[in-house]
Amino acid sequence: GVPEQQWQYHPFGNIPMPGNPAVTVTVYQIRSERSGLCMEVDAGGVHALVRQDTCGTGTAGDEARQLFISSAVAQGYHILNPLSNPSLCLDVQNGSNDNGNLLQQYSCTGGGNQQFFGPPVLTS
Numbered sequence: 001g002v003p004e005q006q007w008q009y010h011p012f013g014n015i016p017m018p019g020n021p022a023v024t025v026t027v028y029q030i031r032s033e034r035s036g037l038c039m040e041v042d043a044g045g046v047h048a049l050v051r052q053d054t055c056g057t058g059t060a061g062d063e064a065r066q067l068f069i070s071s072a073v074a075q076g077y078h079i080l081n082p083l084s085n086p087s088l089c090l091d092v093q094n095g096s097n098d099n100g101n102l103l104q105q106y107s108c109t110g111g112g113n114q115q116f117f118g119p120p121v122l123t124s
Contacts, residue, residue: 002034003032003033003034004032004033004034006032006033006034007030007031007032007033007039007118008030008031008033009028009029009030009070009118010028010029010030010031010055011026011027011028012026012027012028012029012060012063012067013026013027013060014026014027015027015060015083017069018069018083018086019086019087025069026069026070027060027067027068027069027083028067028068028069028070029055029056029063029066029067029068030068030080031055032052035052036055037052037053037054037055038052038053038054038055038056038066039051039052039066039068039090039103040052040053040065040066041065041066041082041084041085041105042065043065045085045088045105046088046104046105046106046107047104047105047106048085048104048105049102049103049104050090050102050103050104050105053066060083064082064083064084065082065083065084067082067083067084068080068081068082068083068090069081069083069086073110073115074115076117076118077115077116077117078115078116078117078118079108079110079114079115079116080116081108082105085105087108088105088106088107088108089105089106089107089108089109089114090103090104090105090114090116091103091104091105091106091113091114092113092114093106094113095111095112095113096113
């Protein structure tokens, strides 16, 4: 429950949904309560790690590695798809509950290690 473990969703903008441009979705930057930095997926595909970096202010295309699509799955849980690879999901590496475990983008499985709890929008 400490600030290092708290993140806030910040709406970045509305864009056409990747793969279904007739639908508009909100993309979010996810900022650390402690550092004020944004989650950012490293370049690459499956297994690309998530790190913190200065929050970008460019276009959605420029900031795609810092933007996430949030989809509710059940009872306050959400799946997060990186805009830079929307067919992948944010994933707790190896499904581990160990301290210091890393986040990565990975193929979507719907497993508990890809479901994050919290309201879809905390601040604007």
